[in-house]
Amino acid sequence: MPELPQISTVKAPDKAVVDATKPRRFKYLNLPFLAIVALIVGYGLLIVYTAVYNEPDYSFSRQLTTVVLGAVLMMAIWRFDYRNLSDFTVLLIIVNVVLILSPHLPIIGVYAKGAQSWINIGTQIQPGEFAKLTVILLAASVMSRYGGKLDDPREYLKALGIMLIPFLCIMTQPDLGTGLVYLFIAAVALVVGGARPKFLLITLVACILAVAAVFAIDQLIYNSTGEYKLLKQYQRNRLLVFLEHDSVNLSDEGYNLRQAQIAIGSGGLFGKGLFNATQATLGYLPEAPTDFIFCVLAEQLGFFGVAVLIALYAALVLVCFRIAGAASDLFGTVIVMCVVGMWLFQILENIGMTCGLMPITGIPLPFMSYGSSFMVVNFMLLGLIGSVWAHNGR
Secondary structure, three states: OOOOOOOOOOOOOOHHHHHHOOOHHHHOOOHHHHHHHHHHHHHHHHHHHHHHOOOOOOOHHHHHHHHHHHHHHHHHHHHOOHHHHOOOHHHHHHHHHHHHHHHHOOOOEEEEOOEEEEEEOOOEEOHHHHHHHHHHHHHHHHHHOOOOOEOOHHHHHHHHHHHHHHHHHHOOOOOHHHHHHHHHHHHHHHHHOOEOHHHHHHHHHHHHHHHHHHHHHHHHHHHHHOOOOOOOHHHHHHHHHHHHOOOOOOOOHHHHHHHHHHHHHHOOOOOOOOOOOHHHHOOOOOOOOOOOHHHHHHHHHHHHHHHHHHHHHHHHHHHHHHHHHOOOOHHHHHHHHHHHHHHHHHHHHHHHHHHOOOOOOOOOOOOOOOOHHHHHHHHHHHHHHHHHHHOOOO
């Protein structure tokens, strides 16, 4: 009788075991995400270098050092489990208040460019920028408590009130640009967190009425005292430039807008070439490496260079949407969507203001504008998104 073939009793290796054999340093990386980030950051460094190489007030080596520091912080936060922060709402409120109000402290507080927004601790940093990270964590922590459905008006007002605390603090500096970013983060958190559309609509109408009331009251004060109290003159000028930029004179904000438009228009289809941004190098374009870095890009590389940047931003947003959709909890989803919403707001505002489509503010362009605090914070936010990806279902 022929022998029957023996059946092997050795089991196939379990998928989890196979995954566990992968090098740990590569296990939770999202390579498309990192590749897109590397391209945007590299693009930004190139444009910043062309904008500051002959400017004694700026240091490219400082910007490069900031990127390296940011990358280190990004990887450290990537490895940290973001879920450990979901239950620290009260602590996050305290951290936000301390961070944003720290420039008012004597000795370390620094007043510059019309605002008390910086501190000097051996190096000058802007705490309001770092608070963007804690504002996002605070908004996500608040909204994750409602499980994706917020339909109680009292709870809605409570959540809204908590998320307005950072805005009220930043307006004591005052820094309207950063304050608007905080408000947009709160709006994204409310939408993603499941607040009723009715509540959102009422809030939007209330905000519009509040802005109109501020301008009306300020005008009444001016009529009585000859001085504006609620809004600084430069803030009013920026709004007037946005509303009537063809009829205002060419001083200050009106001049800035006109020079920005000249820089963008002179770039044409393919630009003048690197290091040939005459509007910036000849001193016509103010704050070229920071607020108006988009104009430097458009003048040097033209519409083609702008299209490349927009395509890279779009790719980053799409990858982040996938990460948000795959998040294992609402806390992670809200975090990623708030970061993406913040970036989109900053991109639209920065590019829009240079074209006259948005009011002029001091909001920089993500990963492109010169600035240490701004760049480090954006890298930390990348690490937070990476943490959501790395701990998805794990």
